[in-house]
Amino acid sequence: MAKIVECVPNFSEGRDKAKIERIVSVFKNLDNVKMINYEADADYNRTVVTLIGEPYSVIEAIMNMVEVCLKEIDLNKHTGEHARMGAIDVIPFIPISEVTMKECVEYANITAERISSKYDIPCFTYAEAAKEEKRVLLPNIRKGEFEGMKEKIKLPEWHPDYGKPEIHPTFGVIGVGARDFLIAYNIDILTTDEKKTGNFAKAIRASSGGFQYVQAGPVYLENKGHTQVTMNILNFKKNPIYRIFETVKMEAKRYSMEVPSAEIVGLIPKEALVKSLKYYCDVFNEELSDDISLDDVVKLSQKYLKLRDFTKDKIIEYFL
Amino acid sequence: MAKIVECVPNFSEGRDKAKIERIVSVFKNLDNVKMINYEADADYNRTVVTLIGEPYSVIEAIMNMVEVCLKEIDLNKHTGEHARMGAIDVIPFIPISEVTMKECVEYANITAERISSKYDIPCFTYAEAAKEEKRVLLPNIRKGEFEGMKEKIKLPEWHPDYGKPEIHPTFGVIGVGARDFLIAYNIDILTTDEKKTGNFAKAIRASSGGFQYVQAGPVYLENKGHTQVTMNILNFKKNPIYRIFETVKMEAKRYSMEVPSAEIVGLIPKEALVKSLKYYCDVFNEELSDDISLDDVVKLSQKYLKLRDFTKDKIIEYFL
Numbered sequence: 001m002a003k004i005v006e007c008v009p010n011f012s013e014g015r016d017k018a019k020i021e022r023i024v025s026v027f028k029n030l031d032n033v034k035m036i037n038y039e040a041d042a043d044y045n046r047t048v049v050t051l052i053g054e055p056y057s058v059i060e061a062i063m064n065m066v067e068v069c070l071k072e073i074d075l076n077k078h079t080g081e082h083a084r085m086g087a088i089d090v091i092p093f094i095p096i097s098e099v100t101m102k103e104c105v106e107y108a109n110i111t112a113e114r115i116s117s118k119y120d121i122p123c124f125t126y127a128e129a130a131k132e133e134k135r136v137l138l139p140n141i142r143k144g145e146f147e148g149m150k151e152k153i154k155l156p157e158w159h160p161d162y163g164k165p166e167i168h169p170t171f172g173v174i175g176v177g178a179r180d181f182l183i184a185y186n187i188d189i190l191t192t193d194e195k196k197t198g199n200f201a202k203a204i205r206a207s208s209g210g211f212q213y214v215q216a217g218p219v220y221l222e223n224k225g226h227t228q229v230t231m232n233i234l235n236f237k238k239n240p241i242y243r244i245f246e247t248v249k250m251e252a253k254r255y256s257m258e259v260p261s262a263e264i265v266g267l268i269p270k271e272a273l274v275k276s277l278k279y280y281c282d283v284f285n286e287e288l289s290d291d292i293s294l295d296d297v298v299k300l301s302q303k304y305l306k307l308r309d310f311t312k313d314k315i316i317e318y319f320l
Numbered sequence: 321m322a323k324i325v326e327c328v329p330n331f332s333e334g335r336d337k338a339k340i341e342r343i344v345s346v347f348k349n350l351d352n353v354k355m356i357n358y359e360a361d362a363d364y365n366r367t368v369v370t371l372i373g374e375p376y377s378v379i380e381a382i383m384n385m386v387e388v389c390l391k392e393i394d395l396n397k398h399t400g401e402h403a404r405m406g407a408i409d410v411i412p413f414i415p416i417s418e419v420t421m422k423e424c425v426e427y428a429n430i431t432a433e434r435i436s437s438k439y440d441i442p443c444f445t446y447a448e449a450a451k452e453e454k455r456v457l458l459p460n461i462r463k464g465e466f467e468g469m470k471e472k473i474k475l476p477e478w479h480p481d482y483g484k485p486e487i488h489p490t491f492g493v494i495g496v497g498a499r500d501f502l503i504a505y506n507i508d509i510l511t512t513d514e515k516k517t518g519n520f521a522k523a524i525r526a527s528s529g530g531f532q533y534v535q536a537g538p539v540y541l542e543n544k545g546h547t548q549v550t551m552n553i554l555n556f557k558k559n560p561i562y563r564i565f566e567t568v569k570m571e572a573k574r575y576s577m578e579v580p581s582a583e584i585v586g587l588i589p590k591e592a593l594v595k596s597l598k599y600y601c602d603v604f605n606e607e608l609s610d611d612i613s614l615d616d617v618v619k620l621s622q623k624y625l626k627l628r629d630f631t632k633d634k635i636i637e638y639f640l
Binding site for chain 2 (some may be wrong): 203206208209210211212213235238239243246247250251253254255279282283
């Protein structure tokens with residue numbers, strides 16, 4: 001498999017459809033980059049673009065996006081509910097396939113360096129790409145937003161990681177980061193007892209002592225008449241789906257509750273599925289080939305992970 | 321059940337047997353306090369005492385211990401490999417039964433207040449009883465030890481939580497804290513493959529994304545010819561034994577490795593066992609009475625948790 005990253009640039013225009021189209025047009029008809037979708041929010045006045053592709057091709061596409069945004073967006077005239085500090089506010093790189101987090105940190109640094117030197121837009125590296133503790137969380141960097149950044153960036157402790165300590169007058173500054181892929185995963189529990197389902201959530205979520213990269217809570221699905229443990233998995237390598245699924249089944253067992261199915265909301269990398277399918281294939285002595293097709297991944301995911309409503313267009317690699 | 325705490329005072333004498341006996345004698349023949357054991361270490365020149373009992377009776381006993389240590393120990397003459405800042409160096413309170421952590425924090429504060437006002441020995445509250453972030457970890461407080469504390473305690477940021485900012489000339493200062501009971505727990509894996517056993521440890525330990533209050537690693541037992549996942553469980557309420565045991569079994573299943581037994585090293589509170597036995601009794605539809613006897617706890621622990629070499633004198637409540 002080739003190196004694949006996800007990149008989710010957020011830009012500060014969510015109302016003017018013509019402008020939005022002109023900006024996202026840079027991602028259309030590219031050879032090694034695919035725009036999965038883009039979602040504009042009028043209240044936020046912000047658009048979130050989801051890209052996947054070969055890392056250096058993604059970086060090229062981002063460079064083109066910066067050029068268009070420079071023309072299209074003047075942050076001095078921007079209002080919206082979402083905090084922002086740049087015409088493109090954030091550019092996170094996410095490892096998908098054959099790519100390490102370290103490489104994504106490198107892509108973030110390369111991107112930040114190129115943008116700052118070509119367009120005179122200061123860049124801060126954040127999350128896994130942060131160069132100091134207090135720059136890990138983006139809100140720390142963004143505090144004060146575009147308007148406050150004019151002075152903040154002059155303070156030695158808030159000099160940008162790339163570029164001069166002076167904001168771009170219309171573009172502002174950008175946060176360029178690297179982080180893990182986030183999987184939205186829900187497990188169906190055939191009960192209406194939200195309290196017990198809440199206990200299962202507590203057993204597995206980090207905030208109450210469970211797995212470190214799992215956020216979870218109970219939810220009652222009125223249409224379906226049963227509850228779910230609804231989750232974000234922030235690191236599927238360290239907290240694989242199968243372990244979470246089996247642990248929830250273990251907990252539900254004490255109340256003889258059925259756990260017949262689960263679902264993925266949005267996208268999931270093939271690797272995250274294969275890593276978990278490997279567990280079941282080991283247990284049931286089934287072969288799992290290294291170059292398993294997406295069709296077979298779907299079949300095994302339905303069989304072992306009990307994923308419902310699951311088709312191959314939920315797997316990132318389908319789009320490449 | 322009555323309120324029971326564990327208290328583990330460490331005092332700075334580990335060589336002079338007569339002195340050690342005179343100090344621990346305050347814990348003998350008490351009605352509501354039982355000394356489980358005391359271990360003197362000559363290299364450390366330090367003795368660790370394990371007490372359990374009714375909280376206020378424990379506090380009374382500790383007050384008597386302070387009085388004896390004042391006479392017996394002069395820290396100006398003390399040398400040893402273990403860092404120390406007081407003739408009694410630390411006094412941690414640990415909830416065992418019918419006692420909350422909040423109550424243990426209160427016991428720590430009461431003890432610190434009484435010692436400082438009666439004997440003019442400054443006290444720092446630490447761990448769960450810490451009043452500020454940098455006093456949570458005892459080594460932060462103790463840094464500089466008895467000798468350095470003479471000046472350190474005068475700095476406003478290192479004023480003691482109780483008493484004057486001046487060390488007792490022969491006793492020094494004491495750290496009085498509250499923390500959770502630590503269970504030393506090992507799961508036998510019938511393999512010599514330390515790497516795979518290491519992967520099971522990784523699956524469950526906090527440092528690699530697993531359960532938040534579990535420290536774990538692999539170990540090969542030469543005498544027995546197989547490996548173990550060896551663990552400390554820092555919070556058995558949030559990370560109950562059954563969940564850890566079942567998760568390790570789940571992981572071992574993929575390699576068809578047998579997990580026939582487990583062991584508790586040292587002591588375990590009855591509550592920690594009952595909490596886990598409740599899980600299996602739920603699963604297997606077995607009654608578990610609220611006032612289950614220690615004999616029955618032992619039987620069920622052997623049956624379900626597969627504890628080997630397990631007798632009731634491993635359960636704290638046995639000593640009361």
